[in-house]
Amino acid sequence: MEARSHFTCIAYNTVDFLIQSCYVVSGIYLQVDRGVRSISFNQETLPHIYIGDLLTKSFGCTAKDAYNVVLVMKMQDFVKDVSAKIVDYTKTAFPASGNLALSVDGAISSKLLDMSGFRLYPGSIRARLWECGICAIDYSDKGRRRILISPDLLMKKFFSTGMLKAAE
Numbered sequence: 759m760e761a762r763s764h765f766t767c768i769a770y771n772t773v774d775f776l777i778q779s780c781y782v783v784s785g786i787y788l789q790v791d792r793g794v795r796s797i798s799f800n801q802e803t804l805p806h807i808y809i810g811d812l813l814t815k816s817f818g819c820t821a822k823d824a825y826n827v828v829l830v831m832k833m834q835d836f837v838k839d840v841s842a843k844i845v846d847y848t849k850t851a852f853p854a855s856g857n858l859a860l861s862v863d864g865a866i867s868s869k870l871l872d873m874s875g876f877r878l879y880p881g882s883i884r885a886r887l888w889e890c891g892i893c894a895i896d897y898s899d900k901g902r903r904r905i906l907i908s909p910d911l912l913m914k915k916f917f918s919t920g921m922l923k924a925a926e
Contacts, residue, residue, distance in 0.1 A: 765871055765906075766829065768864040770819035774904045775864070776871070777829075781909065783857060784830040785866045792861070795848040799830060802853035805844050810863040812916055816890075817905070821863035828861045836910040843917045860909065876906060890915050 766782045768775040790797055792808040806828075814820055833841050833856040844858060845851060852858065876894040879887055887893075891912025896904040 763870055763873060765869050767867045767869045768813075768827070768829075768862050769822065769867065770813065770817075770864045771822050772902060773813075773817055773819040774902060775813065775817075775862075776869075776904055776906045777909055778906075779868060781831055781835045782829055783832060785868075786828050786830070787826065788828045788861075789826050790828060790859075790861050796850040797828065797859050799828075799857065799859060800855070802855055802857065803850060804830065804853060804857050804859045805848035805850040806859040806861065807844065807848060807913075808861045809913075809916070810861065812912075813862060813864075817903075822865065825863050825865050826861060827864065827866045828859050829866070830857050830859055831909060832856050833858055837914060840910050840914045840917065844913070847917070871904075876904070 764779040765776040766779050766785055768777070788797070790806065790808075792810070794806055796803050797806045798804075810821065833844075833852045836844070841852070875896040875898040877896065878884055878894055888911065891907045891909070891914075893906040893908055895906070
């Protein structure tokens with residue numbers, strides 16, 4: 759399968775959030791306090807944002823278990839205005855590697871997926887979903903929703919609406 763079919767899956771009770779794996783440097787189980795604005799990883803201090811509450815409130819799901827997963831991602835994969843807001847929010851500069859950490863409560867796994875089951879919504883609502891970070895949705899997996907998300911667009915929406923601060 760092609761690299762674009764390889765995903766990092768964040769599993770909640772009724773939803774699997776999918777991020778193309780090329781955007782995820784590392785996914786690790788790490789006990790991190792939700793309110794911590796920076797974490798140490800590979801001898802660097804990374805900006806850290808807990809987005810678990812944002813996912814559960816926005817998508818009506820809950821964590822299956824008490825996981826604490828950190829996804830290490832590259833700043834370069836985020837739009838510039840989001841990168842600046844991450845620094846402002848966390849009060850932590852990006853390290854030389856350009857990595858940042860997003861943490862969630864769902865279990866993570868790596869999956870190869872056939873994208874043929876994913877559907878784009880009609881053009882009339884597609885732009886609105888894209889603004890919220892939703893790229894496509896698949897309902898073919900036994901009642902579970904699989905949502906392909908764009909982390910930078912999701913964060914952009916959260917910062918623009920104040921949802922991130924409201925979830926604290």
